[in-house]
Amino acid sequence: MFSGVAPEIIEDTLLHLATENEQYLSELPEQAGYFKETRIVEFIFLLAEKWHLDQSTRYQAVELLERFMIKQIEQMSDDRGSTKGRDQGQRSSWSSVRDQITNTFVLRLVSCVQLASKLSLHYNRVTSDTALRFLQSLKYSYTKQELLESELAVLNTLRFHINVSTPLAYVELLLEVLGYNGCLLPAKPLHQLCVQLLDFCYLTRETIYDTLLKITIENSTPSKLQIAKFLTVKEDFMLLAVGIISTGVFILSPGHWEQVVEHLNRITGITPQSILEFSYAVVRRIVGSTTPEQHRGNRGTKS
Structure with missing residues (x-):
């Protein structure tokens, strides 16, 4: 169940995860x-x-x-x-x-x-x-x-620094925040679906992020420099968690999707466009059909 944690604990934990994520990205090794x-x-x-x-x-x-x-x-x-x-x-x-x-x-x-x-x-x-x-x-x-x-x-x-937060912790905390903010979502099935989607993203990581890169730069042949700069996107746990939740809501409860994206934007600062593009990359990998060009031509449909 969500919405069962004191707001001050949620706030402190969210700040901790955001700081940890930013620090990791700032020290990211090229490998x-x-x-x-x-x-x-x-x-x-x-x-x-x-x-x-x-x-x-x-x-x-x-x-x-x-x-x-x-x-x-x-x-x-x-x-x-x-x-x-x-x-x-x-x-x-x-x-x-x-x-x-x-x-x-x-x-x-x-x-x-x-x-x-x-x-x-x-x-x-x-x-x-x-x-x-x-x-x-x-x-x-x-x-x-x-x-x-x-x-x-x-x-x-690793100098005994092994208790690092995983993307699942980010997903579960953001679901907790959404529940506290009054988003009426089916908590248990959404959580289960998010875990399945997280598994899927880990197992198809390269394809999903390759699609996301091409959408972001609007080019099917990214340069080596663009690929190198995109590394921080691939390793961003907060973006991954936001994208997973957005995709899960789109699949399970599409009527709440725009509201959830707005909430996630306010919580994390990640733009609605970035959330949309990540969800598209995941859904595209699931269905394996549409192309980035078709997507850009249909952005106004919100479907």
Whole structure:
């Protein structure tokens, strides 16, 4: 149920999430998103389902793995410096490091899922025995000690800063704000649909954001600079949450859609046009039919 939290708590939490989101975007590494490709996300989602973990845990695991892998690569790059102009031996050394990262990737992924499960409020913790059995089923021969060392490697690399907010937290808080503001929406089915849409956006991330970029620049062939600048849009959790809710309301209760978009605009400062374009990109991926050009020609219809 929504509309059950004190307004001062809602306000403080919203401010905290907005600040956290802005800080993350201001420090965004250029490799952001590299480890959110569909195969990796699907692997984590299926593993979370296999281990009966709650919804937030799978998003937490994806974000942990992403941040850990980028930080690990950055640290290794700093330790070795640029390979440009180095001799063959040093290039071989970097190649060896790359192989090491590749060879331990599944182990690190499992460790991120384990850590995410320990952060879950439902506390359906993944034990070492469970994780080892899974790894053994994939023909890996890790020991409990190696599994523990892998968890510590993730923790140390991230300096124990692992309790990061996921897009689901943004979605649920914004739904809470909408309820407090008097939006008469079907809370439970809307929440369920938003979770399904969030799964969908994680699994089809590249296609959705590619469509959104082309809509934004009104060009089907974006330049490298435009793609680079668009990275902050792809990593903006507040925009993702707003877009998810807008799409969910459009599907489930279209009569409330314009009212909800206006509320979301006032709450977050994200423009109605940006919300519309994100929802369009998601719906287009779901139905797989219309084109950005057709969309621009029909913007005035609000349909």
